[in-house]
Amino acid sequence: MIIVRQKPLEDILSYLAPYRNVLLIGCGTCSAVCFAGGEKETEEVACMLPLVAEAKGQQLEVRAATCERVCDWEFVEPVLNGDETPDAIVSFSCGSGVNLIAEHLETIPVFPGTDTLFIGATMEHGVWNEMCLGCGDCTLDKTFGICPVARCSKSILNGPCGGSHDGKCEVDDEIECVWVKIVERARTMGRLDELGQYIPPKDWSTSHSGGARRLLREDLRIVEQQEPTEAAVGEQA
Amino acid sequence: MKRLIPPCQAACPVDTDTQTYVRLIAWGRFEEALEVIRQVNPFPSVCGRICQHPCEEKCRRAALDAPVALKDLKRLVTELVAGTAPPAEIVPVTREKVAVIGAGPAGLTAAQDLRGSGYAVTVYERLAEPGGMLNIIPNYRLPEDVLKRDIDAILARGIDVECHRELGADMNLAELREEGFKAIIVCSGLSRSRGLALPGFGAERFLAAIPLMMDVWSGKPVDVGRRVLVIGGGNVASDVARTLRRLGADDVTMACVESREEMPATEEELGAAVEEGIRLMPSWAPKRVLKTDGHVAGLEMMRVTSVFDANGRFNPQYDLTHLKVVTADAIVLTIGQAGDTSWTRGSQVALDRRGRVVTDRELHTTSESGVFLAGEALRGPGNVVEAMADGHRVASVVEAFLTTGEPRAPERESPELVGEFPQTVLENLRRLDRVPMPRTPSSERLRGFREHELGYDEASALREAARCLNCGAGPTIDEDLCAFCLTCYRLCPLDGIEIRKKMENTPEACQACGLCAAECPMGAITLGHWEKDEFAGQLNAVLAGRKMSAPSTAVVQCVHTAASRDDLTPEVRSGDETAIRLNIPCITHLKPIDLMLLVASGVSRIEVKMCDPAACKHPAGQKRARQVLSATVEDIRAMRPGVEITFVEVEPASAGASSA
Numbered sequence: 015m016i017i018v019r020q021k022p023l024e025d026i027l028s029y030l031a032p033y034r035n036v037l038l039i040g041c042g043t044c045s046a047v048c049f050a051g052g053e054k055e056t057e058e059v060a061c062m063l064p065l066v067a068e069a070k071g072q073q074l075e076v077r078a079a080t081c082e083r084v085c086d087w088e089f090v091e092p093v094l095n096g097d098e099t100p101d102a103i104v105s106f107s108c109g110s111g112v113n114l115i116a117e118h119l120e121t122i123p124v125f126p127g128t129d130t131l132f133i134g135a136t137m138e139h140g141v142w143n144e145m146c147l148g149c150g151d152c153t154l155d156k157t158f159g160i161c162p163v164a165r166c167s168k169s170i171l172n173g174p175c176g177g178s179h180d181g182k183c184e185v186d187d188e189i190e191c192v193w194v195k196i197v198e199r200a201r202t203m204g205r206l207d208e209l210g211q212y213i214p215p216k217d218w219s220t221s222h223s224g225g226a227r228r229l230l231r232e233d234l235r236i237v238e239q240q241e242p243t244e245a246a247v248g249e250q251a
Numbered sequence: 252m253k254r255l256i257p258p259c260q261a262a263c264p265v266d267t268d269t270q271t272y273v274r275l276i277a278w279g280r281f282e283e284a285l286e287v288i289r290q291v292n293p294f295p296s297v298c299g300r301i302c303q304h305p306c307e308e309k310c311r312r313a314a315l316d317a318p319v320a321l322k323d324l325k326r327l328v329t330e331l332v333a334g335t336a337p338p339a340e341i342v343p344v345t346r347e348k349v350a351v352i353g354a355g356p357a358g359l360t361a362a363q364d365l366r367g368s369g370y371a372v373t374v375y376e377r378l379a380e381p382g383g384m385l386n387i388i389p390n391y392r393l394p395e396d397v398l399k400r401d402i403d404a405i406l407a408r409g410i411d412v413e414c415h416r417e418l419g420a421d422m423n424l425a426e427l428r429e430e431g432f433k434a435i436i437v438c439s440g441l442s443r444s445r446g447l448a449l450p451g452f453g454a455e456r457f458l459a460a461i462p463l464m465m466d467v468w469s470g471k472p473v474d475v476g477r478r479v480l481v482i483g484g485g486n487v488a489s490d491v492a493r494t495l496r497r498l499g500a501d502d503v504t505m506a507c508v509e510s511r512e513e514m515p516a517t518e519e520e521l522g523a524a525v526e527e528g529i530r531l532m533p534s535w536a537p538k539r540v541l542k543t544d545g546h547v548a549g550l551e552m553m554r555v556t557s558v559f560d561a562n563g564r565f566n567p568q569y570d571l572t573h574l575k576v577v578t579a580d581a582i583v584l585t586i587g588q589a590g591d592t593s594w595t596r597g598s599q600v601a602l603d604r605r606g607r608v609v610t611d612r613e614l615h616t617t618s619e620s621g622v623f624l625a626g627e628a629l630r631g632p633g634n635v636v637e638a639m640a641d642g643h644r645v646a647s648v649v650e651a652f653l654t655t656g657e658p659r660a661p662e663r664e665s666p667e668l669v670g671e672f673p674q675t676v677l678e679n680l681r682r683l684d685r686v687p688m689p690r691t692p693s694s695e696r697l698r699g700f701r702e703h704e705l706g707y708d709e710a711s712a713l714r715e716a717a718r719c720l721n722c723g724a725g726p727t728i729d730e731d732l733c734a735f736c737l738t739c740y741r742l743c744p745l746d747g748i749e750i751r752k753k754m755e756n757t758p759e760a761c762q763a764c765g766l767c768a769a770e771c772p773m774g775a776i777t778l779g780h781w782e783k784d785e786f787a788g789q790l791n792a793v794l795a796g797r798k799m800s801a802p803s804t805a806v807v808q809c810v811h812t813a814a815s816r817d818d819l820t821p822e823v824r825s826g827d828e829t830a831i832r833l834n835i836p837c838i839t840h841l842k843p844i845d846l847m848l849l850v851a852s853g854v855s856r857i858e859v860k861m862c863d864p865a866a867c868k869h870p871a872g873q874k875r876a877r878q879v880l881s882a883t884v885e886d887i888r889a890m891r892p893g894v895e896i897t898f899v900e901v902e903p904a905s906a907g908a909s910s911a
Contacts, residue, residue, distance in 0.1 A: 023890060042773060047736040052772035054844070061847040066890045080773070139741045 015044040015135075016108040017142045018128040020055060023066050026104055029125040034073060036063070037100035038127065039093060039115070040080030041107035048142060050128050051106020053080040059106075059127070084111025087118055094119075133164075150220030150227065156213055158199045163216070165192035171213040255723035255758050256666035258309040259321065264640035265291040269306050269321055270719065274780055276324055277716035278810050278834060279819035285332045288325060293363045294356055294401045294639060296333055297385060299326030300393045300704075303517060303634045311722050314672055317685040319718050320707075327712040333400055341409040345369040347433040347653055352418045352594070355383020356635045357626025358438035359402065360642025361649070362410050368650055372410050373432075377417040379469075381406070383440055385635065387464040389494045390700040419594030424622060434649045436615075438626040438642070441588035447482075451540025456547040456581035460491050463583060467494055476580025478502040480550055482537055483585030484514035489521060491583050492529045497697055504577060506532035508555045508567045523703075526693040532577070536569060540582065549578040590628045598622070614658045615645045623649060623658075669723040669758045676745050676760045681868055686715040710814045714903065717811040717868065724779030725761035726768055728754045732775035739767035739776065744871030764869035765840035766876060781836055786845040793821045793831045794852060804830035805849050808860035809837050811868070812901045837861075839872035843883035850887055850894055857896045862903050 030036055038056045046052025060078040067074040079093035084107030099122070105112045106127035115124040132144035147164040153171070154161055163169045167177075167185040173193030177184030181194045200206045218224065259269040268287050275284035288295045302322050310318030346369040351358045354376035362372045380386055381402050385393065406412060416422065418437065427435055444459035446452070456475065460483070466473050479500045481492045484507030492503045505524065507514060511533040514521060525531065534555045541549040554573035560566040592608055595601075599619040601609045608617055608624055615623040625645035626638045633641075644661060651659035672680075691703040707715065726739065730753040740748045747761035748754055768776040768783070777783050794802075806823055813819045813834075823832045831854075835841055838861045849857055859880070867873045877898065884896045 042732075042734050046734040046772045049736075049738075049772055052734065052736075053732075053774045054770075054772045054842075057774075058844050058847055061844055061851050062887075062890060065851055069891065136737075139738065 017048050017131045017134040018045050018050045018108050019131055020050040020128050026127055027066055030102055033101035035098060035101045036074055036076045037103050038078040039105045041084040041111055042080050043083045045106050056080055056106050085114055157196050160192060160196045162192055255669045257722040258668050259306040261666045261668055262305040262309040264636045267291055273716045273719045276712055279816035281328045281332045285328045293360050293405050296329040296397045296401045297635060299329045300397060302636050312720055315680050316682045320685055320715050323688055323707055324712055324716055327707045330706055338407045342367055342369055344371045348431045350427050350432040350435045353383055353438035353440055354381030354412055355440050356638040357642040359405050360639040361436050361646040363405050364643055364646035366408050366410050374412045375416040376414045379414055381412050387468045389490050391702055394702055424598040433653055434621050436623045436625055436645055439628045441590050441627045443589045443591055445587040445589050447584055449537055449540055451542055454540050454542045454547045455545050457540060458583045460487050460583055460585035473498055475500055478579045479581045480577055480579040481505045481583045483507055484509045486516045486520050488585040489516045489524050491585050493524055493527055496527050497700060504530040504532050506535045508536045509558050510534050513558055547582050549576050550582055551576050613660045615648050616658050673760055683718045686711045713813055721763035721780055723758050725756045725758055725763040726776045726778055729775045732773045734773045736772055738770050742766055742770060764872040766872040769840055769842045781840050787848055789833050790848055802831045804856045805854045806830055806832045806858045809862055810834045811862055811903050812860050837869050839869050839876045846883055850891055855894050859898045860901055863900050866903050
């Protein structure tokens, strides 16, 4: 899932200085599962934000609504159909939700209520680790299911490097050297010899380095059936 | 998931919502607790004294330490509230006349139900007072004024009672019909003691229990001498033995065919009897009455080798080489009671070859249309709560009969029960001693008929009610809202959540601590005893009820820190200042937003009172809640530096009170 973290209330408040009626949109999927922007957290922010604003001499009216996923417009639209059009929206989804709202609403400003951190997994309740970089060309087959692209500070494909000490990365003692994990796993599986094979450099054009990405699947697109025109009929004949 | 019925409730013949009244007691809401009891039980005060409490037998706490003292809790609310409760509204008479024969618990329950449905009900009672056999239960177990309190409340609903009127003697069925009664319910009970055809039977002071106890009740002098042998091992035998001890017999023995383990009297009764110096002689059967000058002189007895045969039928076997003589000035037979069927004479009510009324046990009908049988007269010996249950059933049948012309038995639902504790859960639950019932020492008891169980005080009741495990009141997870975040699954200290196609509660493990509901990021979890927005609702109600401006101080407290009802009111006064008070079942139910709502309502000082962790029912949950709430407190302090929030651990106040 996408791991997000709620922004400090002061930061959120700083976006809202010119506005009065604010709608907080929670996301019931990734944000909820990492306790940053589900129903519970958005309601808490809705309760506290006016108090913090008041202390700074600002009047805010805040309401919160949570939808299933902010990254699908069909879920977002109903929560916007309230009695009142908000002056501003804060989305507690990941960045993609914020973008999607901005794509759809021409005049209402939308702000992020979270920082989007990474694609990750829950290690234990309250602990998430980055697991995938979304490079667009998965090579986990070569590294025993453990990703050096996402989890090595240098993303090197033939590790470990000289910065590995006691299983930790030179960048930070809190970061484990993922190449040590890869080697240990290969050893456990009795396939250490496979690591002797050189992995050639990646083609990074499939990653974000190749520009903003888009996935388009013609097999899935819903193409509207159009009445055949006369010309088209003529062509067929 | 279907809400499960706790085993205590399922065991109650009248289906008392046990868990709800116990919770209301823990919250100091005694009036509402009594109301819950009264919905199904017209004899709450009587049951608070003498109910055989099948509910307690099924209490799941028994597997852990001891059942919750449901009977004793019921007694306390009736003591504190019954006298102050407003009289019930009298329903106008809009329907037919119904006669009830016998003003015992079955008859009066049926009468109350039918009166409540608009029927004109007259109850005919053979004795001088309504109450039936409850009248002859000795005062030390059931004081007269306690019985009268329940009966008065029943009759105040507009039921006529005519005492000294016996069916078959003072009137018959045909005459009742002529008076316009469209249905006649006979609840005449088992008013005759069974006899025993022994050699020597008929000696002076060879007595039957019921007439003897009737004499005691009506104040006639009873002379049994010093040494008394009571034959029988049930509660009536124990009542007789203990009564005679109080009337001066100083050597009283209870002998019965059953072994000590098989004796039908409750352990409480037998324990009290032994404390009062009564000797038990199990596994002995009477053989021959010994006489001197026509008086009882003793009883020859034979050893019983077994009571029941391979099919479980009563079929005692004796060792005739093993005999014993017990000297006695009097012998009292308490080996069961029989009904009187003389009222059927001259009617169409048929008797079978053994002289019993022919009935349909489901429909309560007899062979005469419109004449119904209920209570012990139909079912045989039972206890007060079973009699009430039968009263409810016959009322329902009669109402169907008078409405449609056809008797119809009420449908019985078979409830889905909460099962046994998993062993791992049992090992992790906190043991909490049952609050003992204060009693008069046995040496003082024998001086008279004063009640020797003295009843709980308020603090003891609050503490005892806190022992309820809330079986089956755990989370219901709304699958439309659930985000499958697994929080509930991971957090539950007792593995009370399972991952199936959706998240599901395991009621056997769950203690309804509320942690999952408090932490669910999607608000998908509701508890059986604590609504999702219950704190906010309570806060709004408290604020709306205040004349003053916003309060500056709030006390948020676990109800189990309270020692009295005064500690549970929505306002707390200390000197000149008043603060609002919000009650929660445990801090495991408190959500971060609840504290934020208090701050938003203008409160600048919050005191969170919780049980000492060594006494909390949910120790693991409490620790977790404290961790999460402490983080919230840090956040609030950072945002509103003036706000002061403190956590106070207190010894549950009622714990101190009860040990005093």
